Amino acid sequence: MSSHDYDVAIIGSGPSGIGAATALSEAGIKGIVVFERETEIGGIPRHTHHPSFGLLVFKRPISGPKYIQALRKRCQSVRFETRTTVTTLRKDGYMEIATPKGVKTIRAKHIILATGARETPRHGRLTSGLRPQGITTTGALQQFIYGANMAPFSHPAIVGTELVSFSALWTLRSAGIRPAAMIEESSRITAYRPAALFARLLRVPIYYNSKITQIDGIEKARGLEIEIADGRHETISCDGVIFSGKFVGDNNVARASHLTLNPTTELPLVDQNWVSSDPDISVIGNAVHPADMGDHCYIEGLSAGKTVAEILRDGIEDYEVVEITHDAGIKLAAPSIVRLKRQEETKINISFHVNAPYSGNVTVKLGDEIVHQTSKRCRPARRITLKNVPITEAKGRDKCPIHVSLADI
Amino acid sequence: MKRAIGQNCGHSMLDTPTNAQSRSDLPWDVIVIGGGVVGCAITRRFALAGVRTLLLEKGSDILSGASKANSAIMHTGFDAPPDSIELACMKAGYNEYLDISGKMNLPTMKCGALVVAWDEAQLAELDGIVEKAHQNGINDVSLIDRQTLRSKEPGLSNGALAAVEVPREFVVDPWSAPLAYLTQAVRAGAEYRFNAEVTGGTFDGTNWHLSTDREVLTCKLVINCTGTKGDYIERICHEPEFEIRPRKGQFLVYDKSAASLINAIILPVPSPTTKGVVLTKTIFGNLLLGPTAEEQPGRENARVDHDVLQQLIETGARILPDLPTHEVTATYAGLRPATQFKDYQISANGDKNWIGVNGIRSTGLTASLGIATYVEQLCAETFGDLIRFEPPKTPFWPKMPSLAQGAERAYQTGDGTEIVCHCEGVTRGDIERALSSEIPAQSLGGLRRRTRVMMGRCNGFYCSARVAELTKGKLTPPLASEGDL
Numbered sequence: 092m093s094s095h096d097y098d099v100a101i102i103g104s105g106p107s108g109i110g111a112a113t114a115l116s117e118a119g120i121k122g123i124v125v126f127e128r129e130t131e132i133g134g135i136p137r138h139t140h141h142p143s144f145g146l147l148v149f150k151r152p153i154s155g156p157k158y159i160q161a162l163r164k165r166c167q168s169v170r171f172e173t174r175t176t177v178t179t180l181r182k183d184g185y186m187e188i189a190t191p192k193g194v195k196t197i198r199a200k201h202i203i204l205a206t207g208a209r210e211t212p213r214h215g216r217l218t219s220g221l222r223p224q225g226i227t228t229t230g231a232l233q234q235f236i237y238g239a240n241m242a243p244f245s246h247p248a249i250v251g252t253e254l255v256s257f258s259a260l261w262t263l264r265s266a267g268i269r270p271a272a273m274i275e276e277s278s279r280i281t282a283y284r285p286a287a288l289f290a291r292l293l294r295v296p297i298y299y300n301s302k303i304t305q306i307d308g309i310e311k312a313r314g315l316e317i318e319i320a321d322g323r324h325e326t327i328s329c330d331g332v333i334f335s336g337k338f339v340g341d342n343n344v345a346r347a348s349h350l351t352l353n354p355t356t357e358l359p360l361v362d363q364n365w366v367s368s369d370p371d372i373s374v375i376g377n378a379v380h381p382a383d384m385g386d387h388c389y390i391e392g393l394s395a396g397k398t399v400a401e402i403l404r405d406g407i408e409d410y411e412v413v414e415i416t417h418d419a420g421i422k423l424a425a426p427s428i429v430r431l432k433r434q435e436e437t438k439i440n441i442s443f444h445v446n447a448p449y450s451g452n453v454t455v456k457l458g459d460e461i462v463h464q465t466s467k468r469c470r471p472a473r474r475i476t477l478k479n480v481p482i483t484e485a486k487g488r489d490k491c492p493i494h495v496s497l498a499d500i
Numbered sequence: 501m502k503r504a505i506g507q508n509c510g511h512s513m514l515d516t517p518t519n520a521q522s523r524s525d526l527p528w529d530v531i532v533i534g535g536g537v538v539g540c541a542i543t544r545r546f547a548l549a550g551v552r553t554l555l556l557e558k559g560s561d562i563l564s565g566a567s568k569a570n571s572a573i574m575h576t577g578f579d580a581p582p583d584s585i586e587l588a589c590m591k592a593g594y595n596e597y598l599d600i601s602g603k604m605n606l607p608t609m610k611c612g613a614l615v616v617a618w619d620e621a622q623l624a625e626l627d628g629i630v631e632k633a634h635q636n637g638i639n640d641v642s643l644i645d646r647q648t649l650r651s652k653e654p655g656l657s658n659g660a661l662a663a664v665e666v667p668r669e670f671v672v673d674p675w676s677a678p679l680a681y682l683t684q685a686v687r688a689g690a691e692y693r694f695n696a697e698v699t700g701g702t703f704d705g706t707n708w709h710l711s712t713d714r715e716v717l718t719c720k721l722v723i724n725c726t727g728t729k730g731d732y733i734e735r736i737c738h739e740p741e742f743e744i745r746p747r748k749g750q751f752l753v754y755d756k757s758a759a760s761l762i763n764a765i766i767l768p769v770p771s772p773t774t775k776g777v778v779l780t781k782t783i784f785g786n787l788l789l790g791p792t793a794e795e796q797p798g799r800e801n802a803r804v805d806h807d808v809l810q811q812l813i814e815t816g817a818r819i820l821p822d823l824p825t826h827e828v829t830a831t832y833a834g835l836r837p838a839t840q841f842k843d844y845q846i847s848a849n850g851d852k853n854w855i856g857v858n859g860i861r862s863t864g865l866t867a868s869l870g871i872a873t874y875v876e877q878l879c880a881e882t883f884g885d886l887i888r889f890e891p892p893k894t895p896f897w898p899k900m901p902s903l904a905q906g907a908e909r910a911y912q913t914g915d916g917t918e919i920v921c922h923c924e925g926v927t928r929g930d931i932e933r934a935l936s937s938e939i940p941a942q943s944l945g946g947l948r949r950r951t952r953v954m955m956g957r958c959n960g961f962y963c964s965a966r967v968a969e970l971t972k973g974k975l976t977p978p979l980a981s982e983g984d985l
């Protein structure tokens with residue numbers, strides 16, 4: 092075995108990757124590198140120029156680029172290598188990276204994957220119709236408008252009403268573009284209700300209970316046909332469509348590796364300290380819980396980085412792995428496994444997302460025993476966190492899972 | 501030379517007369533209408549034989565019809581109608597492809613195919629399939645039993661009863677091959693025009709005068725290869741004996757993670773009208789599911805339909821139970837230029853200097869090089885005095901950049917530039933080369949087919965704005981309004 096090129100290699104320079112780098116450098120770890128495939132660091136905030144970051148970390152709203160700048164100042168000694176794509180992960184800390192000079196293999200004592208999340212585009216949704224240009228996502232839109240100062244259309248429609256859909260609206264507004272419509276499958280918006288006022292203020296109609304039956308246009312988009320719940324069909328004239336939200340983790344590197352994935356969500360399994368099935372690799376940020384706010388990801392990166400510094404110092408002691416399972420109404424939960432150390436009391440935070448709105452008790456059980464119960468109001472596409480769930484008792488129970496359910500029981 | 505040709509094609513030549521025409525006011529020997537795989541292969545064959553050939557394509561790039569949206573399988577012809585022109589052209593095309601693909605760096609995935617029986621009725625047909633294959637001269641086709649099938653394809657569902665193995669059904673890159681054919685033709689002196697839709701023409705007893713919306717072009721012989729527009733264009737010369745009846749096929753492309761679910765191309769027992777739904781790896785390392793077979797009146801618009809795609813997924817899941825856990829990266833549809841007849845409709849009008857190459861419905865990628873040779877012979881027989889074939893010179897063999905899974909890509913060897921499209925590993929250098937190659941990309945579709953940029957799972961989430969910047973002023977329509985907002 093060759094020696095290590097780095098103590099810790101972090102893949103991805105979004106808020107979570109920067110958070111991990113900061114905590115590691117504060118803990119005195121020297122050989123840290125952050126690999127970023129883009130030409131600039133920052134992840135999603137890099138191209139979100141409106142002030143929608145920082146409320147938790149800086150106690151005030153700031154723009155994405157300023158947010159990244161401020162976070163970067165906290166880890167000045169860390170090396171960031173841009174234009175560097177991690178293509179393959181292997182056991183024992185080996186990874187393959189591609190730079191403009193080609194591909195090479197390097198090795199780190201610990202790897203932190205912080206590859207982020209993206210939206211589900213048109214094809215992944217199996218949307219009907221033709222395939223003209225101008226069909227895009229919020230992420231791409233922001234890079235067009237804020238990054239390149241170009242607009243792919245002049246009166247697009249926005250599909251979805253998640254927070255990020257209103258971010259699309261905001262982005263368009265900054266370019267003086269008023270979208271033709273917003274289209275929502277259900278009877279109310281997915282984001283917080285007041286967001287609908289923002290749309291109304293900008294005179295953008297929201298079509299509820301609507302699904303797309305056709306995208307029209309040969310070269311350029313020409314219109315969108317929708318079917319409304321009452322059977323009515325409408326044609327919305329537009330020259331582009333923005334598919335917003337329905338986040339998925341951008342996990343192609345993890346998926347092609349030896350890491351164990353959750354079979355339904357296809358997200359890599361991580362424990363309460365964000366360590367994956369391979370103890371040499373952690374996965375953090377929206378790669379494991381698509382998608383939470385940037386601040387959450389940064390804070391999570393800080394705590395994951397601290398743990399990795401401890402692992403580098405002390406190694407991982409003997410532990411027992413217990414799975415966290417959940418009801419079908421829950422879309423994803425992080426962590427998805429727990430490593431229980433022999434000697435320690437263990438309390439963990441569990442975050443999750445729901446598929447449909449739910450108000451009532453959320454219960455955590457170990458076998459038949461209820462270990463945690465709180466009342467929550469849950470909406471889809473939002474992070475819900477259960478704090479300090481005591482799970483020490485899961486030890487020695489012969490793989491009895493920790494189960495989270497949306498019920499009183 | 502490169503420059504001159506570049507300026508001579510597509511939108512950039514809007515108001516400049518073409519060099520060749522102004523150099524000598526001689527009519528073209530041959531105008532090929534339609535830059536599908538068939539038109540490209542024919543242009544190549546004629547250009548290599550020293551014939552002055554011009555290709556006219558109405559789209560902004562070659563492959564604006566059926567040839568851009570197929571299953572990309574090189575068929576042996578094991579199930580083709582015996583004694584058909586189709587079978588003869590497929591066999592010749594297949595052999596010539598394998599012969600020249602190495603020289604042009606065209607990738608071939610030699611995976612073989614399995615025709616799988618899922619019920620007793622289908623099981624009963626397998627013997628007949630083997631027999632027909634042998635009759636067609638494909639002698640290595642044989643029956644394999646359930647157990648062998650299971651060991652070859654452990655991902656298949658338990659319902660698979662037995663299969664016919666066709667070892668030489670292969671998968672290719674359906675886009676780089678025709679581009680290579682036309683590139684070689686151009687290097688042998690042919691020319692092409694994009695955005696050049698033929699709208700009419702007159703024959704003066706000696707020459708044809710074909711009109712596009714911006715010029716009239718004169719030639720001795722017309723070869724019609726317009727796919728789903730074949731009967732319309734045929735009417736410029738005469739009333740055709742066939743009618744195009746487009747048959748749509750919809751597809752789903754799964755992410756690369758799904759490709760390991762199968763080894764060979766999984767074919768169903770065919771019905772009289774269609775080869776049925778196929779599962780195959782693509783040359784790029786994805787998994788392809790489709791096509792459907794749906795008759796439709798429209799000649800141009802190949803729409804995908806959510807409900808049909810959903811049904812396709814269900815069909816796919818019955819074959820491969822693990823399929824639905826994988827991500828869909830693309831959906832598309834193609835129109836087969838079918839007619840009321842089974843066989844190709846290739847014929848010459850000796851009085852009016854016209855050859856129609858029509859009804860190349862579902863095997864044209866395989867057969868195109870064979871069709872080209874067939875048409876060359878037909879031309880020699882019918883128009884021997886009109887079109888002179890010269891003995892072939894040593895041609896220039898263009899080396900196409902291989903985009904195949906496992907081929908060495910620019911990002912791996914390092915071309916000094918960064919990766920722009922992360923899903924498909926496309927570098928800035930790849931994009932710049934495609935924009936300045938012998939037949940440069942002039943539309944987003946053309947760029948995608950040459951590089952795979954924006955073809956991955958994120959559909960351009962990460963790279964489309966960057967691609968818009970890199971292609972400023974070079975693509976029609978542009979990706980975004982250009983200039984400051």
Ligand SMILES: Cc1cc2nc3c(=O)[nH]c(=O)nc-3n(C[C@H](O)[C@H](O)[C@H](O)COP(=O)(O)OP(=O)(O)OC[C@H]3O[C@@H](n4cnc5c(N)ncnc54)[C@H](O)[C@@H]3O)c2cc1C
Pocket residue numbers: 102103104105106107108126127128129132133134135136139143144175176177178205206207208209210229230255258341344375376377378382383384385386388
């Ligand atoms: C369109 C969109 C808009 C959003 N808007 C907001 C908002 O306004 N406010 C908010 O709080 N949250 C927003 N979010 C949520 C956002 O995901 C988080 O704010 C945060 O950016 C997540 O941080 P991260 O570090 O997990 O991932 P990201 O910020 O996504 O960063 C991941 C980084 O990893 C890099 N990377 C990925 N794979 C590799 C590889 N193989 N090799 C090298 N580098 C790699 C990527 O290039 C990227 O830079 C938005 C999300 C999206 C998709």
Ligand SMILES: Cc1cc2nc3c(=O)[nH]c(=O)nc-3n(C[C@H](O)[C@H](O)[C@H](O)COP(=O)(O)OP(=O)(O)OC[C@H]3O[C@@H](n4cnc5c(N)ncnc54)[C@H](O)[C@@H]3O)c2cc1C
Pocket residue numbers: 533534535536537538539556557558559562563564565566567568569570571572573574575696697698699725726727728729733747748749750791834835836837860861862863864865866867
């Ligand atoms: C769903 C599907 C699956 C298939 N699978 C396979 C397979 O696995 N293997 C295989 O070998 N074959 C397959 N095929 C068949 C193959 O794609 C076709 O046979 C082949 O593409 C036909 O080529 P073409 O050049 O005749 O027609 P096209 O590709 O349709 O080309 C015609 C061209 O003419 C142009 N044109 C039309 N009108 C005009 C005009 N007036 N002026 C100028 N230009 C004009 C069009 O823009 C177009 O580019 C499949 C086809 C489909 C649809």
